[in-house]
Amino acid sequence: MQLNVGLLGLGTVGSQVAERLLQKRDSLARRTGVVLNLRRVLVRDAERPRSIPSELITDAPDEVLNDPEIQVLVELMGGEEPARTYIERGLRAGKHVVTANKVVMAKHGPELLELAGEMDVDIYFEAAVGGGIPLISTFKVDLIANDIERIAAVINGTTNYMLGRMGADGLDYAAALLEAQAAGFAEEDPTADVAGFDAVYKLSILASIAFGARVHPDQVFREGIEGIDPLDFRYAKELGYEIKLLAYAARPNGKIEARVHPALVPVSHPLAQVEGAFNAVYIEGDLVGPVLLRGQGAGGRPTASAVVGDLLDLVFTIRKKAANRVLMTFDPDPPMLPMADVVTKAYYRLRAEDRTGVLAQVGRVFGEEDVSIASMIQKDSIEEGTAELVFTTHPARDAALARARERIAELEPIRRVGAFFRVI
Numbered sequence: 479m480q481l482n483v484g485l486l487g488l489g490t491v492g493s494q495v496a497e498r499l500l501q502k503r504d505s506l507a508r509r510t511g512v513v514l515n516l517r518r519v520l521v522r523d524a525e526r527p528r529s530i531p532s533e534l535i536t537d538a539p540d541e542v543l544n545d546p547e548i549q550v551l552v553e554l555m556g557g558e559e560p561a562r563t564y565i566e567r568g569l570r571a572g573k574h575v576v577t578a579n580k581v582v583m584a585k586h587g588p589e590l591l592e593l594a595g596e597m598d599v600d601i602y603f604e605a606a607v608g609g610g611i612p613l614i615s616t617f618k619v620d621l622i623a624n625d626i627e628r629i630a631a632v633i634n635g636t637t638n639y640m641l642g643r644m645g646a647d648g649l650d651y652a653a654a655l656l657e658a659q660a661a662g663f664a665e666e667d668p669t670a671d672v673a674g675f676d677a678v679y680k681l682s683i684l685a686s687i688a689f690g691a692r693v694h695p696d697q698v699f700r701e702g703i704e705g706i707d708p709l710d711f712r713y714a715k716e717l718g719y720e721i722k723l724l725a726y727a728a729r730p731n732g733k734i735e736a737r738v739h740p741a742l743v744p745v746s747h748p749l750a751q752v753e754g755a756f757n758a759v760y761i762e763g764d765l766v767g768p769v770l771l772r773g774q775g776a777g778g779r780p781t782a783s784a785v786v787g788d789l790l791d792l793v794f795t796i797r798k799k800a801a802n803r804v805l806m807t808f809d810p811d812p813p814m815l816p817m818a819d820v821v822t823k824a825y826y827r828l829r830a831e832d833r834t835g836v837l838a839q840v841g842r843v844f845g846e847e848d849v850s851i852a853s854m855i856q857k858d859s860i861e862e863g864t865a866e867l868v869f870t871t872h873p874a875r876d877a878a879l880a881r882a883r884e885r886i887a888e889l890e891p892i893r894r895v896g897a898f899f900r901v902i
């Protein structure tokens with residue numbers, strides 16, 4: 479049996495996938511009983527020299543999308559359009575789809591899965607979240623018996639690398655970004671990573687699958703890591719925390735909470751030890767308890783591992799004549815918990831006039847907003863006549879934490895609120 483594959487995109491991931499299919503054609507065929515035949519590869523610039531035979535390459539989308547011999551489309555172009563349209567065209571033509579596209583799956587996944595169901599084909603997207611880490615299949619298959627209670631993840635390698643450099647070596651934000659760009663971990667325009675959009679797309683996919691409910695990226699609260707001061711890494715460490723860009727989803731009292739923001743993570747938490755460009759996802763299920771998955775969340779080879787893995791999974795389901803094996807369903811409009819109602823601990827760093835009575839004034843505001851203080855440290859400040867005050871709090875409503883922050887900033891002896899982080 480032979481399965482003809484049409485590849486859309488031959489970049490970082492696509493070239494690794496193509497290489498695997500071409501170089502391991504015989505051993506994959508022995509293992510699966512199916513020859514995976516790479517038939518056509520779509521690129522933007524067909525003139526550029528490539529590492530695969532030139533007769534496979536085309537820059538005409540129809541040569542792949544309208545080829546009736548192609549049974550599987552592997553979409554590795556990235557971006558929302560035209561990728562979404564090509565995936566839809568593929569499904570409507572009765573082709574199975576494997577994609578690594580988080581933007582398309584986060585924004586349009588449920589519709590595309592439904593369409594795949596109607597057309598009796600499969601759509602696989604393991605590589606869309608966490609590169610080579612097996613996440614989608616973990617939720618779809620291994621943890622399916624559980625009610626998932628929460629997901630806490632470090633799922634953006636770029637920001638994790640930058641925060642690591644700021645924490646360990648005191649680099650400021652700009653220097654950490656330049657270094658990440660030089661090392662190839664950050665794009666020239668780093669917005670998608672540093673502002674948290676990439677993590678939002680990934681969390682929206684994970685939360686949708688974990689909770690069987692549609693969590694649109696627009697419903698995920700988002701704050702990026704821009705402007706974090708290296709000073710806070712020192713204080714965080716003193717208090718027993720690391721700073722991470724946290725992606726968090728839970729379902730307290732039936733409402734879905736989904737948020738991406740920098741957070742203080744206790745050093746004893748497994749996510750605190752995720753270093754460099756690595757990713758990790760911590761899951762709590764009601765039967766299984768805590769599960770931690772950790773690995774390379776990006777890079778051509780790890781991501782190709784997930785893409786080719788999906789292809790092989792597809793081959794097995796086709797051989798068993800069991801297409802659309804796990805039909806995912808999503809509550810289209812689940813109740814969401816607004817950020818204001820999220821209950822979390824927090825960290826505040828204030829610069830205050832170094833005189834008596836300041837603590838009492840700050841304490842009064844916290845008290846009036848029903849925020850209870852867990853710890854306080856006071857440090858000399860570089861600014862003459864001022865002190866740095868660092869507070870952590872017990873859990874409180876996010877709205878109360880925000881109001882306390884605003885009111886404290888207005889107190890006469892407070893020069894500024896230098897930092898505010900949520901704490902897990």
Ligand SMILES: NC(=O)c1ccc[n+]([C@@H]2O[C@H](COP(=O)([O-])OP(=O)(O)OC[C@H]3O[C@@H](n4cnc5c(N)ncnc54)[C@H](OP(=O)(O)O)[C@@H]3O)[C@@H](O)[C@H]2O)c1
Nearest residue numbers: 487488489490491521522523554555556578579776777781
């Ligand atoms: N890179 C990673 O580490 C990683 C990790 C996880 C997931 N992903 C996902 O994998 C996908 C591919 O990422 P990548 O890093 O491999 O991207 P990439 O290196 O930028 O490659 C994109 C490929 O798609 C082709 N392409 C783009 N737009 C096209 C269009 N409109 N028409 C025809 N061809 C087009 C490009 O053609 P040319 O070669 O002619 O420019 C290139 O071959 C994305 O969805 C990304 O989010 C990537």
